[in-house]
Amino acid sequence: MSKSRHRTPPDTREFEDPLSNYDPVVYADPFEKSLCEDAVGVMQLHPFDHVTPETTIRVALTKMIDNDVACLVVTKNEKPVGIFSERDVLNRVADRFESLADHPIAEVMTPDPIVVHTTDNPARVMNVMGSGLFRHLPVVDVDGKLVGILGARRVTAYLQKYFPDVAGA
């Protein structure tokens, strides 16, 4: 018995590079393509406001009004540790503002916010916003450092680029 009987017969089929017949994803329009293939940076991420956990609620609210922002990111060593939005004011501050005004924002912020990364695409951002019911998402880099914030108005601005000439608006 020759040894060759146990060998796998040589593969006579021609080698085919798996990438050579790769079908790229087909998108119905540039809007869908952008949603899936662009990075979150196609939306406006700046300017953004951040405060430290020790900032008082009074200072934070004043900052929100002065800078016309709906949300502040609370950071420690440049990393987001909380988020404080208009909704937090409504739910936790409105009734007892006078007694809370000089307390640190850490007491009323929403801690450990859900974030998106600079490499995420707009569709993913919308999924996070839609499923988690968040209106604001801090955007962080690979090291978890805050690089921007995405809110409702910025998402609308991105969407509107694709619907510029709708009558009546």
Add this chain to the structure above:
Amino acid sequence: MGLRENILREPISVLQLRPYAAVTADATVRQAVEAMRDKQIGAAMIVDEAGKTLGMFNEKMLIRLLINDPTLLDEPVEKHMTTNIFTVQASDPIARLISTMQNRRLRWVSINDAEGRPTALTGLRGVVEYVADYFPHQVKVQPIDGSKVSIKTREGA
């Protein structure tokens, strides 16, 4: 049909619209805030006895008011509301809602019936959910309680 086409054609009524919070003009700001909190929505409609819209009060106005003078919370909301409201109809295309919010820098748009009574309030969330529904595979996985995922041993081969 692509997503863009659908946004241009489909009516606003297919979005998940929020029940709106409404108070009458003689209600205090505090009552409006309670109504907003109750419905978990960032704006309240101020309506007359017939249910027609008179104005709107939103979170931004609340913050401004708290900073200026928290005692104003007990004043009638009518004194602090805005009458600059833009409305759309449920049969308008979704694209019109997007353009309206952006061009007029609005956070909230009221959806009125033919008689001018509000039926729902919508912000961006309905649109975001609508777009997200098209991309169910674009999920982002991360711990929601801020805990770090720790894997001590290797998974798989």
